[in-house]
Amino acid sequence: MTASQADLRISRLINAPPAAVWRAWAEREHFEKWWIPQPIECRSVKHDLRPGGGFETQMRDGGGPWKPHVEGCFLAVVPQRELVFTTMLSEGWRPSEPWLGLTAIITLADEQGATRYSARVLHRTPEEARKHADMGFEEGWGTAIGQLGAIAPALA
Amino acid sequence: MENNLDSAFHALADPTRRAVIGRLMDGPAPVTELARPFEIGLPTFLKHLRVLEQGGWIRSEKRGRVRTCHVRPERLHAAERWLAEQRAIWDARTDRLADYVETHLAAEDRR
Numbered sequence: 001m002t003a004s005q006a007d008l009r010i011s012r013l014i015n016a017p018p019a020a021v022w023r024a025w026a027e028r029e030h031f032e033k034w035w036i037p038q039p040i041e042c043r044s045v046k047h048d049l050r051p052g053g054g055f056e057t058q059m060r061d062g063g064g065p066w067k068p069h070v071e072g073c074f075l076a077v078v079p080q081r082e083l084v085f086t087t088m089l090s091e092g093w094r095p096s097e098p099w100l101g102l103t104a105i106i107t108l109a110d111e112q113g114a115t116r117y118s119a120r121v122l123h124r125t126p127e128e129a130r131k132h133a134d135m136g137f138e139e140g141w142g143t144a145i146g147q148l149g150a151i152a153p154a155l156a
Numbered sequence: 157m158e159n160n161l162d163s164a165f166h167a168l169a170d171p172t173r174r175a176v177i178g179r180l181m182d183g184p185a186p187v188t189e190l191a192r193p194f195e196i197g198l199p200t201f202l203k204h205l206r207v208l209e210q211g212g213w214i215r216s217e218k219r220g221r222v223r224t225c226h227v228r229p230e231r232l233h234a235a236e237r238w239l240a241e242q243r244a245i246w247d248a249r250t251d252r253l254a255d256y257v258e259t260h261l262a263a264e265d266r267r
Contacts, residue, residue: 006239010246014254016262024257033260034252040171061171065195068175099178117254121246123239 006123014115018080018108021115025083025106032057036069046091049077054091071098082107167211172196173204177213180227187216187223 014021024030028044036042036059043066046054053074058066072087073094083106087098105120167173172194179190191201205225208214216225 008239008243008246010243010250012250012254014257016257020261021253021257023261024253030256030261034256035249037248037252059171067171067195068193097182099175099182115257117250119246119250121242123242 008119008121008123010119010121012117013111014117016115017113018110018115021108021117022080026079042069046071048091049074049083051075051077052091052093053077055085056091071096075103080108167207167213170204170207172201173208173213176204176208176225177227180214180225184224184226187225190225 024034026049028047031047032042032044035044035057039062041060043058043060044056045058046056048054051074054072055074056071057069059069060066070087071090072085073089073091074083074085075089076082076084084103086101086103088096088101088103090096101124103122105122107118109116109118168177175193176190179185179193187202187205190205191198194201205214205216209216212228212230214225214227216223218224
């Protein structure tokens with residue numbers, strides 16, 4: 001599997017102007033409402049919308065303890081147009097060892113008053129991830145590797 | 157892997173257990189290390205591990221005083237499946253965003 005095969009592309013036409021879609025991303029009280037599916041609660045811990053700014057969310061189930069969800073940093077921020085974050089770095093571009101390495105490139109474009117919302121999500125390839133993995137993996141392991149993990153936080 | 161689908165899915169129904177699988181995807185780990193990020197008692201955490209073992213998602217072995225957990229790759233074999241799951245997560249997330257914006261933010265920004 002090559003790097004590009006581990007990419008996702010998502011596109012939606014949202015029936016609202018880019019300013020509204022941007023607010024849903026930029027303002028924490030809105031962002032917390034959609035980032036994680038209910039009934040899991042989402043808490044925005046870091047949401048510093050500038051290059052190098054921290055991005056962190058936590059989740060909790062049924063009023064229980066808060067648990068890690070996503071931790072990373074923003075790479076590019078152009079209001080109402082583009083937002084890029086990665087989990088490969090934490091706040092201030094500090095290298096990190098995420099459970100799921102990904103970079104997400106979000107773009108917004110005006111389409112006659114509506115918003116063309118596109119997300120490109122780049123992942124490490126399984127082969128690349130395997131190089132970093134600990135010993136003890138069985139044969140044939142390589143295909144799935146580290147990032148299924150992601151399912152953990154993101155399915156919540 | 158004699159486990160039925162019910163117990164497999166039950167095992168995934170909890171965020172702590174999903175997080176454990178996520179951690180183990182990076183490599184085997186001792187129970188104490190696995191438990192560290194969670195603010196729950198060890199007995200509760202061990203219950204979660206038991207559910208994961210019964211669901212066929214992990215196995216564990218004891219060497220000396222250290223019990224080490226491994227994910228069972230046969231449960232998670234296909235990269236395609238992994239990517240499909242990632243896609244489902246982002247698809248659902250984008251649907252929620254669209255729905256939220258159209259319901260709560262579209263009107264006020266269109267004035």
